Amino acid sequence: MNPSRILLASHGTPGARAAEAAALALARQAGAALHQLVVVPDLWKGMLGDDWLNNAVTHIRFGGYVESQLGREIAQHIRDFEAQTIAEGLAYDHEIRQGKPVECLLATLKESGTFDLVVIGSPRPLGVPGLRSRLDLETLARRLTVRLLIVPHPES
Amino acid sequence: MVYTRKHPALLIMGLVLLAIGWLAGSGNLKDLTAYLGTARLLGEMTTLPYVFGTVALVVGLWHQFGSHKPGQLDYYLSTVAGGTFILLIAMIVRWFLDPWVAVMSKAMGPVLADKFLHDVLGLNYIVLGIATGMIVVNVFKIPDWAENGVRLSRLGLKTGVVLLGTLYSLAELWQIGLLSVVMIGFFVLGSVWLVLIMGERRKIPNSMGGVLSAGVGVCGVSAAVAAAPVVQAKSTEIAYTIGTILVWGLGCMFLFPAIGHLFGMGHIQFGAWAGTGILNSAQVAGAALAFQPNGIETLKVAEIFNITRVLFLPIIVLWLAVWYVKREESEGKTSAQVSVGKVVFEKFPVFVLGFILLFALSSTGVFAPAQHYQGAYFDNKIKEDKLLSAKDLGTLAAEAGKIQRADQKAALERLVANKKLMSVEDDDTLRGVVNAKILSKDASAVLTKAHRAVRHTSKKIAMFRDFIIWLFAFGLTGLGMQITIAAIKQAGGQPLVIGGVVGTAKAVLSLIVVLLFVREAI
Numbered sequence: 001m002n003p004s005r006i007l008l009a010s011h012g013t014p015g016a017r018a019a020e021a022a023a024l025a026l027a028r029q030a031g032a033a034l035h036q037l038v039v040v041p042d043l044w045k046g047m048l049g050d051d052w053l054n055n056a057v058t059h060i061r062f063g064g065y066v067e068s069q070l071g072r073e074i075a076q077h078i079r080d081f082e083a084q085t086i087a088e089g090l091a092y093d094h095e096i097r098q099g100k101p102v103e104c105l106l107a108t109l110k111e112s113g114t115f116d117l118v119v120i121g122s123p124r125p126l127g128v129p130g131l132r133s134r135l136d137l138e139t140l141a142r143r144l145t146v147r148l149l150i151v152p153h154p155e156s
Numbered sequence: 157m158v159y160t161r162k163h164p165a166l167l168i169m170g171l172v173l174l175a176i177g178w179l180a181g182s183g184n185l186k187d188l189t190a191y192l193g194t195a196r197l198l199g200e201m202t203t204l205p206y207v208f209g210t211v212a213l214v215v216g217l218w219h220q221f222g223s224h225k226p227g228q229l230d231y232y233l234s235t236v237a238g239g240t241f242i243l244l245i246a247m248i249v250r251w252f253l254d255p256w257v258a259v260m261s262k263a264m265g266p267v268l269a270d271k272f273l274h275d276v277l278g279l280n281y282i283v284l285g286i287a288t289g290m291i292v293v294n295v296f297k298i299p300d301w302a303e304n305g306v307r308l309s310r311l312g313l314k315t316g317v318v319l320l321g322t323l324y325s326l327a328e329l330w331q332i333g334l335l336s337v338v339m340i341g342f343f344v345l346g347s348v349w350l351v352l353i354m355g356e357r358r359k360i361p362n363s364m365g366g367v368l369s370a371g372v373g374v375c376g377v378s379a380a381v382a383a384a385p386v387v388q389a390k391s392t393e394i395a396y397t398i399g400t401i402l403v404w405g406l407g408c409m410f411l412f413p414a415i416g417h418l419f420g421m422g423h424i425q426f427g428a429w430a431g432t433g434i435l436n437s438a439q440v441a442g443a444a445l446a447f448q449p450n451g452i453e454t455l456k457v458a459e460i461f462n463i464t465r466v467l468f469l470p471i472i473v474l475w476l477a478v479w480y481v482k483r484e485e486s487e488g489k490t491s492a493q494v495s496v497g498k499v500v501f502e503k504f505p506v507f508v509l510g511f512i513l514l515f516a517l518s519s520t521g522v523f524a525p526a527q528h529y530q531g532a533y534f535d536n537k538i539k540e541d542k543l544l545s546a547k548d549l550g551t552l553a554a555e556a557g558k559i560q561r562a563d564q565k566a567a568l569e570r571l572v573a574n575k576k577l578m579s580v581e582d583d584d585t586l587r588g589v590v591n592a593k594i595l596s597k598d599a600s601a602v603l604t605k606a607h608r609a610v611r612h613t614s615k616k617i618a619m620f621r622d623f624i625i626w627l628f629a630f631g632l633t634g635l636g637m638q639i640t641i642a643a644i645k646q647a648g649g650q651p652l653v654i655g656g657v658v659g660t661a662k663a664v665l666s667l668i669v670v671l672l673f674v675r676e677a678i
Binding site: 044045046047049051055058059061064069070131 | 293309310313314375376377378381382384385388389390391392394395398401402405436437438439466469502503505506631635636638639640642643645646648
């Protein structure tokens, strides 16, 4: 397997970090370029829940805060991974999408050039804390047109 | 930006509403309403659809064929589609789904003592409305044309609370308010403190402790939303906390009314318990109306508790902000300083001022005479044909020996002697005889007939009450459309453990306090 451009879907969780390490190793070995996709799950759209007491100012402040907090967390994550690719001398770029993880990944495959391998982390094992926004592997496998590498979770 | 969507949905909903109004008004729904036991609702089933159907039709024509430019008019009229969508669902649930569930449930026979399944599960138009809203958002998604207007549900609830201000007497507001300040003060401060202590022991970050204590302690999601930026909560901490509160709140909305009926709680007791023990404020109104779907007494008590909670919100957010800055600084970290004035000004619930204003206005007698505010007032100047008949008096006389208590005996004697109830006290005493099922069905029916002859419902207040119930049904159905499974699924981590322990402790302890100390007479 000698990929020339790898699509890495990761978002900073322990499982995704395992996928990042595997993608880095593969890219290093094959001299492939890395394209990182970070998905902001659409669950955030429902995070105001059934709040009815607060006024619009508080809602706007909360929305702005969540947006900037997510932005900071993602920027930090991208910076950390980019530093590793620079240290390895690998070609790297990234993109951020909002929505359902599978839909975002398929959209990237369609719209962001040609890829010959997709690398993702495996689902979080039961009991391990983390946000519940999983890639639906069956849907992904049915619709994927390139090879897929699922890297085991470090705690599995 | 143009908010209005060129879509025929509003036009179609307008036609559907007008069709419902016509069917109800022309008598075509008589058989159906007789089957569902909702014949008494035919009046509102005609008026409401005609009024809102006409509005929807006119605005729908404008949506579909008008030219839309960015501006205030476009923004406000764009909300009509979402608002009508919620209203249509609320109407279908209240007039058709809720009665149909009751008919099916009764057909199955009693499942617990003499109670039917829908009574046990509290399946009425409020709970079914919230559930339908949740199905809409999670299974079908909110349509694009309705998204903007679905937010109107918050306005509906706030307007409901403001108008509720007209239905309190000064004595009621003073006594329930005092009770709520004592109970909320103790349980809010206690649960915020307990979350912070547990968080310290379990070594959770300060930011997580801050957002969780606000959510669990004060008023659920609203408090978490208000506190998250102040204590600089991380994204996962916000998601865990809000998910936990939503799960807990929905569970309580189903459990609390069932437990309330099990303990035979009265309206004041249940309102006080729900207003204190349910973490999320939206579900307080839901549980109160689920407990008493065809009356407003429980809601009146529960909403006073809700208002007291929300008045505590700026204070608690301020406390947490100061606590967070101190904790971070003591750990050698830096954090933004807090502006006291800004926090209090931004978090102050302005709609509470509307509630107070309407209460003050109603106290002047501008809406109805003072004795009408309870909804049912006493007046025994009745016509001859409303007096008890000789047969009625015979039925009562035959069973008078079954009554042992002196006050009940005396009240019954006065009733027999005058053929009508002579005072509010006698009426209350003999209602106690009926409720305790001391006499036979026939004799109890005579006492109820006497009660109905002297208790009159103020038409103006009854209209107000119905309007308020509709506002809450509208608001809660719309709020159901904002509860996503994706958000609920985030319940987890330390917030689930700590929130579970503190939430359970608050619910159980407040139940004990209410059962021991809160009486049914205010």
